[in-house]
Amino acid sequence: MAPRRPTYDWKARACAELDNFDVPFAFKEYVQNVQGQVLKGLRTREWSDWKREDLRNETPKNRDTRKKSLITEYPGLLTGPHGAQIKRLPGWQPWYILSARIPLQSLRYNSRHLYKDLQIALVLWRHTTLEITALSAYNNHLDRNAKFSTFTVDGASTSRQSDYAVGEKGKGFILATQFLQEHTEEVLKTLAPADVPRDVKLGASFRVGHQIGTLKWKGTKYDDDVEEVLNVVLDDLTPWTLEEYLHKKVSEAADKKKPRRDNDESDSDVDQPVAITDKFRTDSQQALKKIYEARGRFQMDAKREDSSLLSSAGSQLVYEDEVAITVVGINGSFQPEYLFRSIYGIIPPEHAWRVPNTPVQFFISPANFDAPDRNAQPPAESSEDLFETESGPAALFYSRDQLVPFGLFLNKLSINYHGKLHITSDRVAILRDYRVDVYQKDLSLAADLGFRTIPELAVELALDVLSCDHSDSLSQLIKPDNEVDDSEGTKAYRAAFEAALRKLHPDIPASTRIQPTASIKKEKDLIEELGLEAVEVSDSAWRIIHDSGAYLAVKDVARKRLLSRPAIIDAPGRLKRLRLAMAKVAPYVPEENVTIRDYSLSTPKVVFDEKKNLLAFATPRPCGKHTEQKSCLCWLGPAVYEAAMRVGGDKRSAEENLDSFYPAFLKGMNGKTAVDEEEEDASDEDDDDDDDSGNEMDVDDNADKDNEKDDPTYVPPKTKDAAEKRKKQEAETQKNGSKGSKSNDVQATKEKAQTPAKTPLKEKSPSSRQEKETANTQKSPTKQPDATPETPRAKQPEQTQTANKPKAPTNMQVHDSPAKASSSSTSIGDDDGDAVIAAVSGLAARLKESRVLVSDLTRQIDVSNTEIAILRQEMGRRLTVEQSAAKQATIWAQAETIKRLEGDLKDANEQLDQLLEESKRRLELQQAAVLDAQRSLAVSQTRKRQRTE
Structure with missing residues (x-):
């Protein structure tokens, strides 16, 4: 009875973990595996230097020629049950090839062998008669500590501790391979059985070194309610020699004969010897023969002349540090651009911008990133709708070239972020922690630099900002650097938003200036008054527009x-x-x-x-x-x-x-x-x-105000002209030689009028009635009776002055006494009218001079009060500044304390995350060890029962 082959249980059919998968996302795991070897070999976090060969437009003859060269260049590429059929059947031709060769001298680490370059290859194959596609993936540098179980056990990833490779959880290969296996089964249902040749087998298989893994569904015949589980069957096709194989079988037999430690009937721990009998040797030879037959069938050895020779010497095509994966039966309507979209850079997008000195890369998702014929997809492929929007392909988020379907929020622009982010074990989402905050800061800086330095990207950023106001969108994250005095950057911001606004509003004439506003109801009237075209934007978009200096607020424009x-x-x-x-x-x-x-x-x-x-x-x-x-x-x-x-x-x-x-x-x-x-x-x-x-x-x-400021007793020029006129009149009067008491009285009046008055502050201006009477006197100098009633009035101020309570201005005291004034008035004749007019005019002039003096004094007092107010204001400001400085110092101290505590908390969180990750890893390894022990126990019990029977 042939020994039972080892198996590994995977997932139930259509399990929940596969809900977010599609074909490109499953392809990503295979590409990531081969690309990860390059990243670890070169010790870099970024690499996409692929050699791309598009054979879709080539003739069938050229494709066949390229197929032969591929087989020669990569002998281990088409191996295993599915790889061998592609190699053997002429209906399969290469369609699209990705390959790379890294010289051994460039590698900063070495795999198991130190004698060969690192080779990786990904090939899409197309069947000539069937609408199906196949994928084969290959690399020849398996990690030192990797083995078959690394690919078949959850959590057994060799990239977990790597700072360069992306895979961290070890689940990706299992989920991707199971999804593709189910996908090929759904595609097979859509094909007519008569159209499928007998030698074309759909499904997935893989090879790790000399061990082949094939997939089949395992149920139970005892309970129909138990779901089927996908099972991995291991075929160990290591090319043993007969002596090596005998030694291996003897060791295995000795392990089976070794008594259990807890067996009371055993009195010795000595290993029981196993004799190599003729039957034992014959059985070993038959087993080796089957291994070599399988190796030939799976294209692991070249065809040998002597098939009875139990050795691969001279015919071996594969080696123990290689990995090859083959999937046959992918939907034939999918194009390479769509199938490889989950890895950034394999087929570079037409519009992409890497912002210098940042880990951020912006690009526009090409239209061919979406499925070309969605109706051709199998019913189970409902997850293909994941990336479609009404306006075309949705924006995609990549973490270090790997697509994350439910990554961080995006609007129009897609992003490839090369910084560190925590990704869930099924690779479909980002874990929100402090690293997301770092990402948002990097994104803000990159967007600001993109606006300032990359004009084409700046327009796309502006369109993204103007079209979305989500809390995680670019419009919320971008913070223009106002501390940088960059007029060119401001112009770049304006040019970008100008182009974006006109693209969003093509109906606005090119000759009309645009004025964006977040308050169109309040500002529309003023905008139209200024002759501008109002365009409403969101509050967050306006913040960026205004802070960058691209546009002024409409009030600032006015x-x-x-x-x-x-x-x-x-x-x-x-x-x-x-x-x-x-x-x-x-x-x-x-x-x-x-x-x-x-x-x-x-x-x-x-x-x-x-x-x-x-x-x-x-x-x-x-x-x-x-x-x-x-x-x-x-x-x-x-x-x-x-x-x-x-x-x-x-x-x-x-x-x-x-x-x-x-x-x-x-x-x-x-x-x-x-x-x-x-x-x-x-x-x-x-x-x-x-x-x-x-x-x-x-x-x-004017000169009047300057003179007033310099001299408080300054008399305006118009008053000077009146005084000069009076002097001329007086000179004429004296020239006429008038005699008698009348002339003496007039002369006395003139002298008093020309004497400067020393008026107290309370007597600065005459009463309005006295001004009226003086004005009437100037207008009607011939009405002498009007001067008589004024005699008693002149006496009243004189009596008031005696009582030290002056209420009337001293300018009115133009006569020595009431009697003298009366005699003067009655003794003036018509010939002396001019002298009287001159005297009265002099009185009026002195009244105006007094009023000017009072005005100047008032102005000086006002200036003094203003200076006092300014001093008080300055003192208050200084006090406020000192208080503000004290408060600011306190705030700064508190801020430093908070910053230090946040740093401590961040370090503690990082340590906690590391401890949790380490605990999970150990737990997973322990669980795997327990499973292995249970399997070994079950195998031992089965074999013991068989021996007993």
Whole structure:
């Protein structure tokens, strides 16, 4: 009775672990296995230097020629039950070939043998009459500690501790091979039995060294409810010599005869000798003959002239450090681009960008990455829908060139990330831990650099940002580096978003400027006023657009527009009043930097440019009550209020400015709502003296204000002209030689009028009634009776002064006594009218001079109060800065503590992860050892029962 072949149980049919698999994802495991050998051999984390041969458009003759060269170049490629049929049958021709050869000198590690280069090959085969495809995979550098069970036992991966290979859990090969086995069975159901030749067998098999693994379903005849399990049957076809085989069989027989340690009937642990009888030798020869026949049948040995020779000397085609896998019966509608899409770079996408100095690679998934004929897929292939979207192939996520179906969120752009991520044991998802945070930081940096340095990628990034607002999308992760002063980068951001917005909105004319906004309801009117086209974007997209400097906010656009407009030659009086008011609100802004610009849009009303320290006001609009815009002053209050809110820069400054708003408003308005004619004339005279040479600042400077600032007793030029006129009149009067008491009285009046008055603060300005009477006297000098009633009035102030309570201005005391004034008035004749007029004019002039003095003193007091307020504000700011510095120091200390604790926690988590991984590995190995022990026990019991029988 022939010995029973070892077997390994895999999974039940259509188990849940295969729900997320498809054919490309299963192919990935085979490609990953061969590519992993290169990564470990070169000690690198990235490699895709494949030699690609596309034979789809070649003639059948050329394909046959290439098939023969492949067999010669890779003798161990087409081996095993399925590989041998591809090699033997002419209906199979190569369709697409991937291969690579790594010289031994380039390898930084060596496998079991040190004498050959590393060779890897992946070949797609196409049957000439059947719509089916086959795959064969080969590499000739098996790891030192790898064996057959490494491929058939869950968790037995030789890449677990590798820093270079991707496979970590050891489940991928088992799940991929079982999925493909089930896939070939489903494809077979779609083929007509009469169309399938008898020598074409669909299924999967593999070879590890000299051991062949074939697959079959195993059920039970005792319980129909038990699910079938896929079973791996091991055929050990090692090319023993007869002596080697006899020694092996003797060792096995001695192990079977060795008594159990817990057997009470055994009184010795000495191994029982096994005699090599003639029958034992004959049975061994027959077993060896079957091995060599199988080796020839599976194309592991070349055809031998003497088939009775029990040796592979000179005919051996395969070696113990090789791995070959063959799958026959893949859906024939699948193209190589689709089948190999799960490994990045095997068939490179047309549009791909690797961002320098980052582990991130962006690309656009090609259309041929999707299944070309979805209706041709078997019913069980429902997982093929995994990557399809309504608009074409979905974005794909790759971790170190390996597709992760349920990876991190993507919108339009696909990503190949070369950093470290934790992947689930079935390879379909990413475990979220601290490494995901690192990935997101790398992605943000790569996207920012892509915007700044790769124009074609920048447009795709902008489209991705504008079309998705998911919490894990690029629009949430990208953070433009504002600390970098990169005008070129800002231009690149703008160019990218401009192109993306026009691509998303092709109906916008090329001549129309675009203005993106996240608040289109609030900003649309202003955008249209500015002549721009409003395009709504998400809040996260606007954050990137604004932070990168690609587009200004619409309010900033309007501010910039206002500042770019020229200053206007303002209507009389308005600019003067505005500057007077702003001297109270913002005394640190020079008067010439307060301007009115030719700007008529609804907003802004005023802009404060901190860099240039200037205030620009929009052109005032009429209130509707005043017919003439140039004379309306109703705009002044709102303008001053807006300016008070703008200057200063912070809330506290705005509040302090508002405190000064009301007095500033009163000072600017001067109790009027319109500019009167007299003020217009005065302003016109001032404007005539200005030098308007086209300067945009349109400064309304005059010498009067400069002199007022320097000399508090300064008298305006118009008052000087009146004084000179009076002196001329007096000179004429003296020339006429008038005699008598009348001339003496007039002369005394003149002297008193020319004497500077020393008026207390409470007597700075005369009463309105006295000003009226003086004005009437100037207009009607011939009405002498009007001067008589004024005599008692002149006495009242004199009596008040005696009581030290002066209430009337001293300028009214132009006569020594009431009697003298009366006699003077009655003794003046018509010839002396000019002298009287001159005297009264002098009195009026002195009254105006007093009022000017009072105004100057008031202004000086206001300036002092402003300086005091500024000092108080500065003191408050210094105190706030000191308090803020103390608080900031405390916050920084707390932040450092938190950072240190986070680092400790991160280290602890890493150690815990390592301990968990190590514990899992040991547990899996222990479980495997237990299974092996149970199998050995079951085999021993079976053999013991057989011997007993």
